[in-house]
Amino acid sequence: MLDKDEVKDTIVNVARHIFSRFGFRKTTMDEIAIATRKGKSSIYYYFESKEEIFQAVVEKEAGLLKAELHEAISKIEDPREKLKAYILIRMRALNKLANFYDALKNEYLSHLEFINIIRKKYDDDEIATVENILSKGIENGEFVIESPHLASIAIVTAMKGLEIPIFVEVNSENVEKRIDDLVNILFYGLIKR
């Protein structure tokens, strides 16, 4: 890793903290500069804009989650178990990231185009991963799915729907069990013939 990249990484780490506490809007470039003990212009030496820093933060975050997911599922051979592990860990990870997202949730960011680009990229990536697992299962003859692409969209969409627990009171004790139940029901036994 080059010197320049190290500095960029430091800025990203510091910015991540500030963004996660105050959101995108209320985080100022001056704050980031002060927190990194640099002049504001120095920040602009490494990044072209506030958006670019935010993008880097999100992408690092997504990269870590992706790595965690990959690490967790790479050992598992059986596609059925692999998919199950993927869903479980992804939903647990979202729980962990809740703080980071909370600060941003109350902001209206979707009119900022770059946010939507990031979101779409991340979603596409996730769909691709799930589709990959499904396809291997189809090759194995373990799954019989007509359209693995549509199926992966359905799975990812359903996970998004299940992110926010609306109906049932959630405490940290029962959330694990609940996720497990839902995964089993939704994808392995919602309606057994």
Next chain:
Amino acid sequence: MLDKDEVKDTIVNVARHIFSRFGFRKTTMDEIAIATRKGKSSIYYYFESKEEIFQAVVEKEAGLLKAELHEAISKIEDPREKLKAYILIRMRALNKLANFYDALKNEYLSHLEFINIIRKKYDDDEIATVENILSKGIENGEFVIESPHLASIAIVTAMKGLEIPIFVEVNSENVEKRIDDLVNILFYGLIKR
């Protein structure tokens, strides 16, 4: 139906129009009064508050949807087909109601407690309906589901997740087919052994 209820119903119908066009906040009691050709105090003779009118509007709307759903599924005997029809029609109905919800979507209403009460009530009702269908299927021996309650939560939640088409561009031509595909995949053949 008594005279009083007829007048209330007229007010609700007029208010529905205005709410759907301008949302909750930007709809004024004066507007409702003018549109109903009544004095404002007359409106307050029939309803205690703006919230109460809005609640009546939403409840009527929900009631119509509920009736439509019931009408559609009441003839179907097979629980599997019944559930499928329920999901299909509910998702189509949501498409139709899009205009009504759109005006309200851009408002931040969830901090108004009565909105959350309505929402929860509606959600609970929907879960109960789905649970009822599932239970009949279990009695029949057609479904093997350990927790029909959890399963119905999962189905309703997933439907909510699928309400907003995030990933795929949607045009009115393919939306029907897409819903059908997703329903089939999610609940009847996501992963066939």
Next chain:
DNA sequence: AATTGGACTAAAAAGGTAAAACGGTCGATT
């Protein structure tokens, strides 16, 4: 007694504006 309109009030929203804060640039410095 049931129903209505209009004047009224307290509270909230909208409008306007001057000052502060902001994202981003530039030229100089190390």
Next chain:
DNA sequence: AATCGACCGTTTTACCTTTTTAGTCCAATT
């Protein structure tokens, strides 16, 4: 190459005034 202070045009904030609004009250009408 890397850093920085001073700076610029724009946006946001903070504050005030005016207008609008939800809801009340009461006299008038049916």
